[in-house]
Amino acid sequence: xxxxxxxxxxxxxxxxxxxxxxxxxxxxxxxxxxxxxxxxxxxxxxxxxxxxxxxxxxxxxxxxxxxxxxxxxxxxxxxxxxxxxxxxxxxxxxxxxxxxxxxxxxxxxxxxxxxxxxxxxxxxxxxxxxxxxxxxxxxxxxxxxxxxxxxxxxxxxxxxxxxxxxxxxxxxxxxxxxxxxxxxxxxxxxxxxxxxxxxxxxxxxxxxxxxxxxxxxxxxxxxxxxxxxxxxxxxxxxxxxxxxxxxxxxxxxxxxxxxxxxxxxxxxxxxxxxxxxxxxxxxxxxxxxxxxxxxxxxxxxxxxxxxxxxxxxxxxxxxxxxxxxxxxxxxxxxxxxxxxxxxxxxxxxxxxxxxxxxxxxxxxxxxxxxxxxxxxxxxxxxxxxxxxxxxxxxxxxxxxxxxxxxxxxxxxxxxxxxxxxxxxxxxxxxxxxxxxxxxxxxxxxxxxxxxxxxxxxxxxxx
Numbered sequence: 001x002x003x004x005x006x007x008x009x010x011x012x013x014x015x016x017x018x019x020x021x022x023x024x025x026x027x028x029x030x031x032x033x034x035x036x037x038x039x040x041x042x043x044x045x046x047x048x049x050x051x052x053x054x055x056x057x058x059x060x061x062x063x064x065x066x067x068x069x070x071x072x073x074x075x076x077x078x079x080x081x082x083x084x085x086x087x088x089x090x091x092x093x094x095x096x097x098x099x100x101x102x103x104x105x106x107x108x109x110x111x112x113x114x115x116x117x118x119x120x121x122x123x124x125x126x127x128x129x130x131x132x133x134x135x136x137x138x139x140x141x142x143x144x145x146x147x148x149x150x151x152x153x154x155x156x157x158x159x160x161x162x163x164x165x166x167x168x169x170x171x172x173x174x175x176x177x178x179x180x181x182x183x184x185x186x187x188x189x190x191x192x193x194x195x196x197x198x199x200x201x202x203x204x205x206x207x208x209x210x211x212x213x214x215x216x217x218x219x220x221x222x223x224x225x226x227x228x229x230x231x232x233x234x235x236x237x238x239x240x241x242x243x244x245x246x247x248x249x250x251x252x253x254x255x256x257x258x259x260x261x262x263x264x265x266x267x268x269x270x271x272x273x274x275x276x277x278x279x280x281x282x283x284x285x286x287x288x289x290x291x292x293x294x295x296x297x298x299x300x301x302x303x304x305x306x307x308x309x310x311x312x313x314x315x316x317x318x319x320x321x322x323x324x325x326x327x328x329x330x331x332x333x334x335x336x337x338x339x340x341x342x343x344x345x346x347x348x349x350x351x352x353x354x355x356x357x358x359x360x361x362x363x364x365x366x367x368x369x370x371x372x373x374x375x376x377x378x379x380x381x382x383x384x385x386x387x388x389x390x391x392x393x394x395x396x397x398x399x400x401x402x403x404x405x406x407x408x409x410x411x412x413x414x415x416x417x418x419x420x421x422x423x424x425x426x427x428x429x430x431x432x433x434x435x436x437x438x439x440x441x442x443x444x445x446x447x448x449x450x451x452x453x454x455x456x457x458x459x460x461x462x
Contacts, residue, residue, distance in 0.1 A: 008025075008029055008093050009022065009026065011088050011089075012088070014092075015092070024078075024081060024085075025081070025084075025088070028081070028085035029085055031067070032063060032086060033048070035063045035066065036055075039062075041055075052096070053096075056098075057098065057102050060102060061330075062333070064083075064107055065330060068368070079369060080108060087099070087104055103262070105262070106263055106264050106265075106368055107368045143178075143183055143186065145185050145186035146178045146182075148186070149178070149226065149227075150171065150174065153170070153171060153222060153226050154171060156226055157171075163303065163304075169214060169218065170221055173214065174219070174222050177193075177194075177215075177218075177222075180196075180197050181196075181197070186227070189223075189227065190229075191231060194219045195233045197215075197219075198219075201215060216233070246410075246413040246417075246443060246444065247404050247406065247410050248413050248417045248444075249402070249410060249414045253402055253404070254411075256400040256401075257396050257402065260397075260399040260400050261393075261396050264323070264384070265388070265389060265392040267316060267320070267323060268282060268365060268384075268389050269389065269392070270315075270316055271297075271313070271320075272408060272411040273411040274313035274315075274316060274415070275311065275313070275432075276412050276415035276416060276419075276433050277297075277299060277412070278303065278412065279389070279408050279409065280386060283365065283385075283389075284300075284363070284383060285297070285299075285363065286361055286363060286364065287324055287327060287360050287363075288360040288361065289364070290320055290324065290364060292312070292317065292320070295311065295314070296309050296310065296311055296312050297309070297310050297311075297312050301345070303434055303436075306434060308431065310432055323365070324364065327359070330381075331362050331381075334379075334381060335357065337379075338379065339379040339380070339381065340381075341356045341357050341380050341381075342357075342361055342363065342381060343380055344356050362381070363383040365383055365384045366381050366383060367382050367384050367385065390407065390408050393410075412433070416429050416433055416444040417444045420444055420445060426438060426441055429441055429444065
């Protein structure tokens with residue numbers, strides 16, 4: 001680093017960077033300056049000021065992509081540290097006004113890689129040979145027949161093409177059930193054992209009625225589909241499930257919330273409100289799913305394995321075109337670095353071996369970082385992590401001073417309610433939401449019915 005840019009060390013002191021981390025911050029900036037020199041932006045140190053003054057956002061994106069491509073094994077905290085160093089250098093030292101508006105959030109919050117058990121990729125990674133999470137407990141505390149039962153449960157779930165979240169939920173609760181009856185042979189498990197466990201959860205653990213229902217469904221599946229003996233838990237009554245009204249934002253509150261979001265997160269939240277997509281449906285959108293010609297979005301393999309169409313909001317058309325252009329540019333850079341591959345579901349990769357590197361199959365909202373596939377070792381770019389959007393929405397709701405409990409799903413609730421308020425029929429809303437039963441959609445009519453709202457309060461009569 002040139003003598004002039006040793007002032008960066010003073011910036012580190014001012015920002016309370018720990019002494020043992022300062023060397024890594026300096027190395028990050030040295031790496032960045034080397035990138036500028038290798039890119040031909042400056043030749044010698046006398047040209048450095050001019051190069052810095054003429055930097056653009058595309059140079060930062062290119063640098064971070066190159067770092068990620070050359071060092072895909074860089075841990076999340078190391079990548080975040082590099083980002084922080086670059087941010088301090090450009091904003092605090094170089095005082096570049098545009099750097100304050102740069103979408104640092106995309107690179108920082110989306111840097112989280114998908115875990116092996118993430119719903120998008122877990123079917124490829126989850127082993128059936130060792131179903132229990134804790135192998136030591138499985139070997140020492142459980143009856144020998146339980147391992148075989150768990151394997152059979154997973155086989156039956158996958159053969160029935162159940163959603164991966166259903167598989168994760170059912171296997172988790174069945175594991176807990178088997179641990180509760182650790183020394184009972186699988187073939188001897190019966191109605192009494194299920195009833196005892198359900199009563200334990202209700203009385204001792206005091207789990208919610210919705211959780212009791214999930215556990216009962218998991219055990220019913222185990223007994224009916226795997227053990228081949230229908231479950232009968234007479235005498236056990238589920239706790240009453242209260243009818244909960246979904247949280248819905250008004251149009252003004254939606255404007256306030258979206259106004260607090262920036263960059264790719266503003267587009268993500270806007271699309272969820274404008275289309276009613278579920279969170280993971282939004283995360284998994286591919287370039288080929290965006291039909292600009294017919295002004296629609298194809299949601300593939302939604303809940304229940306069903307496809308459906310939703311309208312593409314006109315106000316987000318241009319932003320989507322820009323996002324796809326960004327994906328194309330990023331994908332081209334990945335290909336140059338020897339990557340460019342994306343995860344393909346349901347053995348599609350074997351049927352179409354070249355599809356994984358085609359632009360059409362890339363995620364519309366890709367992660368900022370490449371990931372190494374733990375099985376094949378292939379360098380891949382997954383979609384942005386869903387927790388990033390969830391955190392941004394929660395933070396935006398606080399900034400907008402919204403007192404309601406707001407989550408990403410609140411945008412889906414608001415989408416449905418506002419459609420009904422504008423005169424669309426319940427069947428149309430049902431189809432757009434992807435509900436199998438119209439009774440699920442009927443909960444949104446609470447706003448239209450307004451029970452008790454038309455009654456004048458006696459407090460207003462005095």
